[in-house]
Amino acid sequence: MNSSEFRRRGKEMVDYVANYMEGIESRQVYPDVEPGYLRPLIPATAPQEPDTFEDIINDIEKIIMPGAASPACTELETVMMDWLGKMLQLPEAFLAGNQGKGGGVIQGSASEATLVALLAARTKVTRRLQAASPELTPAAIMEKLVAYASDQAHSSVERAGLIGGVKLKAIPSDGNYAMCASALQEAVQKDKAAGLIPFFVVATLGTTSCCSFDNLLEVGPLCNKEDMWLHIDAAYAGSAFICPEFRPLLHGVEFADSFNFNPHKWLLVNFDCSAMWVKNRTDLTGAFKMDPVYLKHSHQDSGKLLPSPSGLHWQLPLGRRFRSLKMWFVFRMYGVKGLQAYIRKHVQLSHEFESLVSQDPRFEICAQVVLGLVCFRLKGSNKLNEALLQRINSAKKIHLVPCHLRDKFVLRFAICSRTVESSHVQLAWEHIRELAAAVLSAERE
């Protein structure tokens, strides 16, 4: 949507809200619809081509408003998570459909999704062990639980371990900054020999530092064999999997128990919107379910259960915002093809930057460029690169966030703006070259 259409549509929305408020007394306080009303009203998959804004707005009045906040909020979320899951070609087991055991839920952030997965896994293993040995207390079990993630995993994984009260061990990544099965296997064997209980593994697809990918096809079967819950954190990279050419990066997801990525990062959905799927939603509801009278409703104990139960028990907070509306609008306004084109453009621009860096012998590329992130540095000391970063960020024309790869201080060039063009990449590179020249000349003096 360009700027002039945004002005027009935005103002129409303001009037829509004002009209709603003015006419509110003529609306019913409670919807007439039955649970499950929504799914039959909308297509089973996202459109390939964009819908018009008129079509979408008309559907708001026709499909959403009769279901008010409840059950429309829950139901649209379930269906949108199915749409998105299908866009990613997630295995059927992760979809809610009409009768599936799996399904998706919107969380606030990948950190929350990791924590929710860890807590669900903790509950599951505790119940399994207690069923086998009723004399075990939860505390006695928790003391022995061990979770694993690559040494490249996001800091929120460590935090989830801290909050969940379980040990979290970092698995040394390989030469491509990826976790492979041999290193994980070694840690698991050692811990089991020491009487500990391995129960949870976070595999990262697209690490924060350098967008590396853990080896799912190796790690997945190991997790299944050892009865460890496998959670996949693809916070950033996940959006790319809607393109068939990037989908192989997700191979092995079939071994996972839960999968998460952030459409708010790279799929044009405003913050926050973190998409999480599980194969067995009872694993989540089992970990969080509470049923006070004031949350009971007349349908939950009936045969007419929602295709997916209310989101209440899938997450940490009780309150819910209507975040699936953002997904619905974005998916329809772009269409799958529009979203794919957006991802492809970013990846192309990062390769353009990579190529510019590669042609300058003073610089080196520090990790394989797979998606929209280029890790690079001046050949030379960390001090030199810290000085370059300092100049770049002080000039305030562009902004870079660094990382450490092993003992190297590395600069990260991330393609992430909705409006980025090749001209921006070219300008940024010229700017970096000028500052690099200044830093190198200062060093020689």
Next chain:
Amino acid sequence: MNSSEFRRRGKEMVDYVANYMEGIESRQVYPDVEPGYLRPLIPATAPQEPDTFEDIINDIEKIIMPGAASPACTELETVMMDWLGKMLQLPEAFLAGNQGKGGGVIQGSASEATLVALLAARTKVTRRLQAASPELTPAAIMEKLVAYASDQAHSSVERAGLIGGVKLKAIPSDGNYAMCASALQEAVQKDKAAGLIPFFVVATLGTTSCCSFDNLLEVGPLCNKEDMWLHIDAAYAGSAFICPEFRPLLHGVEFADSFNFNPHKWLLVNFDCSAMWVKNRTDLTGAFKMDPVYLKHSHQDSGKLLPSPSGLHWQLPLGRRFRSLKMWFVFRMYGVKGLQAYIRKHVQLSHEFESLVSQDPRFEICAQVVLGLVCFRLKGSNKLNEALLQRINSAKKIHLVPCHLRDKFVLRFAICSRTVESSHVQLAWEHIRELAAAVLSAERE
């Protein structure tokens, strides 16, 4: 703001956003301001009288935009939480000010705030016990930890215990549905005698079922004496404490370690916005802090620390929305007096409904009406009242959510809409009376 002003201002905002996007290339990518820039630019307290919308919008360009998302997002939040804390007359110890140890943070929900408090308390007691007895493992300590809340506390408290992996015990409430010190003391003594470690108490001000208030002035000193973290959950009732006549309900907050309520419930701030204060913010940062390179910034290790550190370590998710803008707009557009008038009107309307119920001998009031909630029922069986509720909610003119008080099934009439008037209360009561007559006559047949 009435409907026609909303149309005008809303459309101005749409243009503001479009102009911003059109002119974005002329803006700097990183702000020029230094941490701490914001507080001196805005008043230390919320205005008593409303500001004009022009004044607020002008301040956006003048105060917020130069600070972009960071540090403006963190700094406005800290200052808004101080404004709100002062509106509630919270003890100085809970405010950040320029050099305070305490301060406030916005969470997504009261459930999250309770969980965050419990986790902070768990970390604190674990460190204290380990300092005294280094041979103790965290798991050995966790196994013995006990938290307490009234049997009237919200279900999210039980969930926090479940997630935090600690025992949670329900303290029997007294005849007013309040937790008092004697019952808590009894449980604590018994648990200590059994070798357990009492460490955390949630006191509720304004319970969900009937808006009862735990006895803070008794419970608070007991918590301090027994070295238990006291968290106050005032999710609904907290908004009322901005009125001097309701502030006595908060007496005893000075004994608490953390305090929380939801401005999104009753203070006109859109969902979500849950306000949480702590006396020692290092208790929170200590429980959650992680410091990866990609989150480091040039100010955090300098002497120019933010008056309040970044919200990152105060909460479960890492990402943050700019929710304090909602508070800033609402507090300024209403002024403290406008917000007080809003609360008072709701309380007055609930007393109006109470009085209508009291005049009808077929009905009884089931709990003291203190704020905007009236618990009532037909004198008679639970079955009778369930039938009445069924008729009310099937008619869909009004919507009531029930509760159980001891063995009684009770109807809850809640004043909570921004636009509610006496006429709505009168209509609702007429409607309830008619349906009650029908239910009673059906029963006699």
